[in-house]
Amino acid sequence: MNIIYYLGTVGMHSMLIGRICLIGAVVVPLVAVAVSLVDDGLSGRRKATRLGWVSAAAAIIATIMVALNGPYSVTLNGGNGSPVFGLLANQLTVTLLVLVCVVGALVQSFAVRYLQVDQVAKRFFAATNAVVASMAIVCTSATALVLVTAWVTAGLAFVVAIGYRSDLPGVRASARLTLKMFALGDTALVVAMILIWMQAGNVSLLQPALTVSVASRLSKLSTIIALLIVIAALTRSAQAVLGRWMPGTVSAPTPVSALLHAGVVNGGGILLIRFSALSSNSVLAMSAAFAVAILTAIVATTIMSKKTDIKGSLAFSTMGQMGFMLAECTVGAYIAALLHLIGHAMYKATMFFGSGSQIPRAGQVPVPPVKRVSTPIRLAATAMTVAGSLAVMVIVPEVLTHHGELIIMAFVAATVAAICWSWWGICPATPRTIIFWTIGMLVAGGLYGLVAGLLGSWMTPALPSVGSGVLSPWWLLSVAVAGIAIAGINQVPAVRNRLQALLIDIGTPSTSIMIGREQGRIRGGGDSLPGYSYETPNTWSGSAA
Amino acid sequence: MKYPAATSSTTSPTTSNHTARVGHMDNKHRADSERRHNDMSRLLAQVEEAVRVIAPLWPLSTFIAVNPLWDLRSMSFYDAIDYAAQILEIRGYPTESFFAEAYTSGRVTKNDIQAVISDTDISYEIANTIDCRMYNHQNEESSEVAATGNKTLQNSYSNDTLLACAVDRELTKWCAAYAGGMLPDPVKNGFYRTWRNIVGSDPTARRIAGKEGRKQLATMPENPIDTISKCLDRLSIAENDRVRELERRLARTLGWSGYAKWRSYWADNSTSRPALTIVDLLAVRLSYETVLRHKDISLPSAHLGTLFTHLRRKGHLDTRGRLDTRDRLDTERSRPHSIPATTLDTPATTLKRVWLTAYENHYRDWLLKALEKPLHPTSTRPERPAAQAIFCIDTRSEGIRRHLEAVGQYETIGFAGFFSLPMQYLPLGSAEYVDQYPVLLTSAIQVTDEPATKAETLVNRHITGIQELAAASYALNSARKGMLSTFMLAEAGGFFAGPLAAAKTLAPGYYHKLRDWTHRMIVPYIETHSKYDNSISVVEQVSFASNLLTTMGLTRNFAPLVLLCGHGSTTENNPYASSLDCGACGGNRGAANARAGATLLNQPDVRSLLKEQKIIIPDDTIFIAGEHDTATDKITILDLHLIPASHIDMVTALQADLDRAGTELATERTSNLPGANTKSKVALPVGRSADWAQVQPEWGLAGNAAFIVAPRELTAGVDLGRRCFLHSYDSDTDDSGTVLETILTAPMVVAHWINAQYYFSTVDLEVLSAGDKTAHNIVAGVGVLQGAAGDLQVGLPVQSVFDGNRPFHEPMRLLAIIQAPQAKLESIIARHSVLRELFDGYWIHLVARDNPYDRWKIRHPGGVWQHWEPAE
DSSP, X not given: OOOOOEEOOTTTTTTHHHHHHHHHXXXXXHHHHHHHHHSOSHHHHHHHHHHHHHHHHHHHHHHHHHHHHOOEEEEEEOTTSSEEEEEEEOHHHHHHHHHHHHHHHHHHHHHHHHTTTOTTHHHHHHHHHHHHHHHHHHHHBSBHHHHHHHHHHHHHHHHHHHTTOTTSTTHHHHHHHHHHHHHHHHHHHHHHHHHHHHHHSSOBOXXXXXXXXXXXXXXXXXXXXXXXXXXXXXXXXXOGGGGTTTGGGGGSOHHHHHHIIIIITTHHHHHHHHTHHHHTTOHHHHHHHHHHHHHHHHHHXXXXXXXXXXXXXXXXXXXXXXXXXXXXXXXXXXXXXXXXXHHHHXXXXXXXXXXXXXXXXXXXXXOOOSSBOOHHHHHHHHHHHHHHHHHHHHHSTTTTOSTTHHHHHHHHHHHXXXXXXXXXXXXXXXXXXXXXXXXXXXXXXXXXXXXXXXHHHHHGGGOOOOOTTOOOGGGGHHHHHHHHHHHHHTTSHHHHHHHHHHHHHHHSOOHHHHHHHHTTOOOOOSSOBTTBOOOOOOOOTTTTO | OOOOOOOSOOOOTTTHHHHHTTTXXXXXXXXXXXXXXXXXXXXXXXXXXXXXXXXXXXXXXXXXXXXXXXXXXXXXXXXXXXXXXXXXXXXXXXXXXXXXXXXXXXXXXXXXXXXXXXXXXXXXXHHHHHHHHHHHHHHHHHHHHHHHHHHHHHSOOOHHHHHHHHHHXXXXXXXXXXXXXXXXXXXXXXXXXXXXXXXTTOHHHHHHHHHHHHHHHHTXXXXXXXHHHHHHHHTTOOGGGHHHHHHHHHHHTHHHHHXXXXXXXXXXXXXXSOOOOHHHHHHHHHHHHHHHTTSOOOOOHHHHHHHHXXXXXXXXXXXXXXXXXXXXXXXXXXXXXXXXXXXXXXXXXXXXXXXXXHHHHHHHHHHHHHHOSOOOOGGGSOSSOSEEEEEOSSHHHHHHHHHHHHHSXXXXXXXXXXXXXXXXXXXXXXXXOEEESOTTSOOXXXXXXXXXXXXXXXXXXXXXXXXXXXXXXXXXXXXXXXTTTHHHHHHHHHHHHHHHHHHHHHOHXXXXXXXXXXXXXXXXXXXXXXXXXXXXXXXXXXXXXXXXXHHHTOOSSOOSEEEEEEEEOOOSSOTTGGGGSBXXXXXXXXXXXXXXXXXXXXOHHHHHHHHHTTOOOOTTOEEEEEEEETTTTEEEEOOGGGSOGGGHHHHHHHHHHHXXXXXXXXXXXXXXXXXXXXXXXXXSHHHHHHOTTOSOSOOTTTTOOEEEESOHHHHTTOOOTTOEEEEOOOGGGOSXXXXXXXXXXTHHHHHHHHHHHHHHHHHOTTTSSOBOGGGEEEETTTEEEXXXXXXXXXXXXXXXXXXXXXXXXXXXXEEEEEESOHHHHHHHHHHOHHHHHHHHTTSEEEEEESSTTSOOEEEETTTEEEEOOOOO
């Protein structure tokens, strides 16, 4: 090899703290991997968790440095001056970095107590930190090669996290399936990377414009590369058949699911946005991705509404949410997708953490209110709250300046309408309720608008340009059309029956997982009876001697 | 009030729907229909017999600890285990390595074993074997494991087993959907008919049964009992094999069968829970089997790979520890060489019986010795204590009673925590009554909360607040399921939920305070008092009151304050929260009963009528209600607004002492709470209670071992380690024996259920325990799955009985220690078949003595009494 490595000198003097924190946020989780493997027991887990928070703090400081001084990077450059390895800190990457590191630290803080008697929890802590470290690199990598390597590592580390309690029913089957599916998706990405390498070498992600010019050199292969990247993104984000691995993962302990749904499954969106220059120019790839994603959004969400187990319902919900998020990516609404990716991560982690709270205790059903609102007033109140919330949101500057935001507002309106409509259906109509509710919704809308506006305008400068292959944002409305269509055909009894049976059936894991979860509990017993018997592998030591 | 006899043979609502239609037939078919009717009732009887092997499973909103083999109690403990082992494949005893470790640590000694053997007909040789089996257990168990593994690998799975697995998947799929309200059943057709309506559209049915087969499924007879009968015929199961075959089918989905059993036999008729009955369940399962019987159920090879991996692993069920302690025992220290090793072929069960009994007797000897102390010098007790406090018989009350007695002149009494009030309780603003009584009883009274304040606005705000919270959760839930709203809800909701999740994880205590404060803002606290239903006359109230006082033996020498103290447990994010609440209150918190009891006993007209029964409550005595939060050990005195000014100072002093006692008990408990050995506040009892990441907020009743029926003098001053149910009882004031009869047939049976639940969940982690809490997945709001799919889990989670890979609960049968005359006991036992079954069938050990000056005597089955001699 004739490449000479030397330390990059790009403005090293001015932002030392930022660089150290950027490296720290990525490296500290690796230290935590070692700590949790070496120090078996509670103290090791506590140390790993503390390191997790150190890494989160480093990520936050790195973010502050970006806010103060603008983007910076740490790179190891090759002979021709282009980076070989490196980390990039800009408004986009550090935001994702903070998300990954904070989620990782929070999951560990939760797990320290939740898994306190788990004998092999060190494997979980090691795997979690490995996932965090590799996802941190995926978020911040300065070159395509490093990103792809970290991506594959993140997938492998996550498979270890799923399978760390192989004694639990269904866990092995699920880990194996996940590995298989990830292997498929990651192979696609690795092949894409090889193709890119052959054409253009190690693509630098430091400057979006530069990346675009590199991408233009891929002319012949660009469609194939884009398709391969899309396959990788769809697999990691559990879309359609490529997402077969997702429902079984709830067999693993709760913190694994929280990590998955907040820090791993959204990798597809991160990949599409960071590789925007390589993927978004192909109309074919974008259309295919959109079709798969939007179909998953529709189907998985419908299945979710029929799932009666809480974790299964959350898993299908995530598939749907990721479908929506990827669809936003394919229409170029990157800010909307990022907001969704971040908001959903926090939402789903919370839902999984709290998934044990779903048993209602006796005596909690309240008496129905004496006075309810009439239907016209219910309609009017809903409409006014929708209008009010939207208005409050729009007042926040810059909410509507991004690609596709207008469509998102339609979804916001539908959400506010759904909440209000249900609320006024069973809530008592007292002046106090009306006032507090209306103010509450407006405040919530305003706050959300504020968060969305701020995050959006913060990340905008670092966004890659949207390629020529993206679809029109109006396509997102097909979710709405489908929702209305499904509600419509549900009115036909014959169709409803079929649909219901179908949804319940798809939502239930296959027999293999069921057998897996039996874990030797194939019951039956005694003597074989004429005509019919279950086989009995009777193995209990001493119980039936 | 009389308790009804404790028995599960309640009327059978399973079949009422289905048999009703038999009857209006043409005359010429009368003979036919009569024969058919007989067939049906015979089949129903067979179903009822088959269902004995299944334990009812209550919805988790009110977890009820049950003896999983309760309906097999007519057999002995040992026979029931053997029987259930064949059907359910349960493990009925602790492993040999468990006993080996107990032996090594001195928890059970050679003398204990010899004492047991001398009581039995086991020969000396076998006794010797027991010792060497202990030392050889390691090799033996691993060879057993190896043999199993080989056998499993050699046999390929037959079509029948694969068929059973496929049916399991279909059945649990439909059960979960039906119980979760996802199958439309507007006219309450029941599970079977609803399934029959929809199965014709099921893709999997089409795939495994073919188009024809699916049609057959959808055209099974409309009446489930007809279906069962038809399918049993088609499967050519002989009449004599029917019960056994039905049992095995029910056993395949132990959890849903248990739920169906609860729904069929135990649920209140007015329950709104989905009608998933035993007959329905069997009809669906047998339909699938009948149709699929000749089909080739082949699974793709990859799937078979999964299957075999798991079966291979089955031999290593314990490699992750849990019950198995092989690793730790793999040291020379556990192998004294003084005992000769012989190898006799002794049945493993016999050995385990001996070991279990010796293990139990060791504790019995320790306990009886601990109780041997100079009689409590009654002279030092004050003539009139500052207060009397009545606690539930729950084992956790022992701790608080011990500490409370240590901090002041208090007398404590143990009594079933529902205070003899089998009441349905309606909290203020609630639309549903809560059954606040043991599940063995039926309700007799209704009690509601009545606002004490006349300020209507405040009351309205309280009720409106509850309605608003319900509406908010309903609105969010609807939006979560809506196609158009779910995406933005998750996104926007995340930005609100994320910071809250961080707060809940990093500062659960503060978050809890914030949440309580917010809750109080929306639902302002208002003072209420318990109001008895108008249909309960004063005379009836008096009978409840006198029953309450006489059963607990508090009929004279009333202190100025009498605290009725219920208990409940405040925990976060805990599907098994109700398993920590008061079992005597039907798995609910006990405050309502304490309040209702205090209200009852403070009523002047009740008191004046009690005087006629020679129960004279002084005018300066007031009854107050309290609740012991067993997660934090805080005791809150309730309804302070009802306390007269004259007693306020006394109550304040009492509250201070309760706080001191509670703090000390919490400190005592900290020593063995998992992960509490740090400086971190969140690991201490108060912190754990508010922590949503805590899977072991408290130990509940783990460790429970004995049920002591005696005056407090017997146990006062002895640290019983929160392991004993303490029921106060004074034989001298109970000439007729009715009080003792009540205690034996109700509270003791409840204690036995709890004890047996903890026992079996500890010894059988695979079948009779709910498995690992960290992977629990709540389904349909009624129970949990382990992982992504499958059967409902039964019993207690591992975390309730295990500390890491070591059992925290010591699996032992209940030891009843009763201070009462032998003759009285025998006559009561003779009158109640359930007691004969329990005492004669080795389900409960009984030790008794006539009076404090007597020696303890052990009752052997059949009524043979023998003086207690501790093994040296």
